[in-house]
Amino acid sequence: MSRDWIARPGSPLQGRVRVPGDKSISHRAVMLGALAEGTTHVRGFLEGEDTRATAKVFEQLGVSVEAPSESERVIRGVGLQGLRGATGPLDCGNAGTGMRLLAGVLAGQAFGSTLTGDASLSKRPMKRVIEPLERMGASVTSQEGLPPLHIAGGQALRGIDYVLPVASAQVKSAVLLAGLYADGVTRVTEPHPTRDYTERMLAAFGWPIEFRPGFAELSGGHRLTGTEVDVPADFSSAAFFLVAASVIPGSELCIEAVGMNPRRTGLLAALRAMGADITERAAREQGGEPVADLLVRYAPLHGIEVPVELVPDMIDEFPALFVAAACASGRTVVRGAAELRVKESDRIATMATGLRALGVSIEETPDGAVIEGGVIRGGRVDSHGDHRIAMSLAIAAQRASQEVRIGDVANVATSFPGFVGLAQRCGFALDHVEG
């Protein structure tokens, strides 16, 4: 597998594309399926490295996870108390979601566990989950707040009333999952609502839970029952095509059956405020989630101040938004997005470095950036091992005056296997090269 891409100015994007299954939902389907009684059948599972790592962890914990066909998993749940301790460390790969949610599940087990990750995950902050889990009675050791995490077994957990210091669905989910094992009520309040897949899925697996935007409450001592999970296409993967078709003149592209959970679609509002022409078609429900086909036509974009309240609803889409801003007329200002600095890379810094290398004027601020739209030129850029940076720079390259070489792109397989083939089919000029 090559590690670099060569991208050239592309042709208008045309046709229909369907992007892979939602990463957040796929992680959670495996986790709850494993902890449930009975069988869970997952369709539309993301065949990404992140979600496969989570499935492998549960196999190490004694759960049977079969893959009868691509994007399908059959999980034989072992019940809340049925996991077995693993002999070695549990490798979460590149996935912050995997590690943080697993920390919540493992805090409630009778056996101890060690969670490890790759070089990028090993630099990501874990105090945010350790702190509330310890308040619940868990015992977690880390390397000064960084992985690996050693989670002791046999701790009695109690419910807590937790006000999240940062808007993070991963921290909320870790607390709720530990709450399944806790004595009493676990309550989480968020500074701004974040994606609610854990809450929705717990309800779908039969666990009594009360939740509304910004709030969730459950108590321990119930059971999960295996069910069917139908995973919609990942809005965050669709985002690359939404931006690309918006900025490449002549484009008209339909992205099919995209998950439209309102806690995920902030980019849509931001792009529309910039002048994008995106129509929702055939809005419907799939597996309890809203989905729609998105028809995107090229439109000249203009810069905006991205409303701060949209930030959590588009947290993974900022690299793509930065590219839209670079292609827009005028200035775009992003604020309130300091969380971008603790993702797979420091996404403010890596996007600023990448876009600057392509001639874009961009100024970093502690919690965002100021981007001036203008001409994009060719050059060499690097993804810094971050899937979303690699794909965003590939879009920028479609608008460049000359060839762009993007280094270190293997990580795209964590969230979007098959990106290059799909992009080529709708008009991207993008190829693998030997790294």
Ligand SMILES: O=C(O)C1=C[C@@H](OP(=O)(O)O)[C@@H](O)[C@H](O)C1
């Ligand atoms: O809960 C989840 O599935 C996710 C939550 C977000 O992270 P934070 O909780 O750190 O904001 C997001 O960036 C990540 O890609 C997936």
Ligand SMILES: C=C(OP(=O)(O)O)C(=O)O
């Ligand atoms: C931040 C991301 O994922 P995770 O936190 O699971 O690594 C992402 O996919 O952009």
